[in-house]
Amino acid sequence: MGIKKKLGMGIMTAALGIGFIGGGTFAYFNDTENTDNTFAAGTLDLGLSTNEGGNLDFSVENLKPGDKMYRQVRLINEGSLSIKDVMLNVDYKVKDVKGDNGNEDFASQIYVTVYDPQEPAGTPVIIDNVPLNEINDLVIDENLAVGNREILTYQFTFLDTGEQQNIFQGDALDVTFTYEASQQDGELR
Numbered sequence: 589m590g591i592k593k594k595l596g597m598g599i600m601t602a603a604l605g606i607g608f609i610g611g612g613t614f615a616y617f618n619d620t621e622n623t624d625n626t627f628a629a630g631t632l633d634l635g636l637s638t639n640e641g642g643n644l645d646f647s648v649e650n651l652k653p654g655d656k657m658y659r660q661v662r663l664i665n666e667g668s669l670s671i672k673d674v675m676l677n678v679d680y681k682v683k684d685v686k687g688d689n690g691n692e693d694f695a696s697q698i699y700v701t702v703y704d705p706q707e708p709a710g711t712p713v714i715i716d717n718v719p720l721n722e723i724n725d726l727v728i729d730e731n732l733a734v735g736n737r738e739i740l741t742y743q744f745t746f747l748d749t750g751e752q753q754n755i756f757q758g759d760a761l762d763v764t765f766t767y768e769a770s771q772q773d774g775e776l777r
Contacts, residue, residue, distance in 0.1 A: 633667035634674060634732075634769035646744070646763070653697075654748035663729055663738045663767070670772045671732040677766040678723040685758035694759045695721035702728060703741040714740070719747075720763070732769075 636644055638660060646659050665671050682694045700723060702714040714728050729738050 630669040631667040632669050632671065632769055632771050633665070634671065634767060635664035635666040636767060637662045637664065644765075646742070646765075648744075651746045653746050653753050655746045657744050659742045659744070661740050661742065663732060663740065665732045665734050665736050665769075668734060670734055671769045672730065672772045673727045673770050674729040674732065675768045675770070676723060676726045676728045677768065678720060678763060679766065680720065680761050680763040683760040683762065685760070686755075688755050689759065690755070692755060693721050694756050695719065695761055695763075697747045697753065697756060698761065699745045699747055701743040701745070703743070704738075717745070720744075720761070728767075 638644060644659075644661060646657075648655075648657050663674055680695050682689070684694070696719045698720040699717045700720055701716050701718075704713045707713045715723070715726060728740060732738060
């Protein structure tokens with residue numbers, strides 16, 4: 589081996605040794621901390637019942653023009669989030685027994701008034717004499733806090749037009765009331 593090779597090998601060996609020594613003696617201080625976090629979504633849960641706590645059933649038979657009936661609905665916030673508003677939608681199917689209604693809609697003969705018991709007696713504050721077939725996306729309650737209840741009184745009236753309404757004799761409506769609760773707006777937390 590030539591002198592240049594011996595000298596080159598010596599320099600490389602020295603550099604490698606210095607690298608091991610320097611790397612082995614390098615140290616620094618270190619400290620770490622952890623936080624344990626949970627992100628849990630709340631629940632939006634609207635409960636419905638009657639004042640007596642039973643099932644909601646607005647059914648009535650043998651209606652005639654001029655008849656009125658009253659029903660109550662209790663809205664209950666059973667979730668962990670406040671409810672911004674509750675919307676009412678109505679879906680229905682007409683059973684035209686004799687097939688003689690033509691373009692007439694039996695649901696247009698049933699008028700709805702909704703009373704709020706926190707207002708003076710007999711004061712409709714939500715809707716007043718609106719035909720059943722026109723109720724859609726109607727806000728019936730606002731700002732229902734967790735655990736709170738709101739009682740609404742419905743008045744249903746079979747409109748008496750003063751004219752013959754014979755085409756509606758024997759007819760029926762299958763009606764579904766859908767209550768949709770919405771959350772409060774998001775906030776900085």
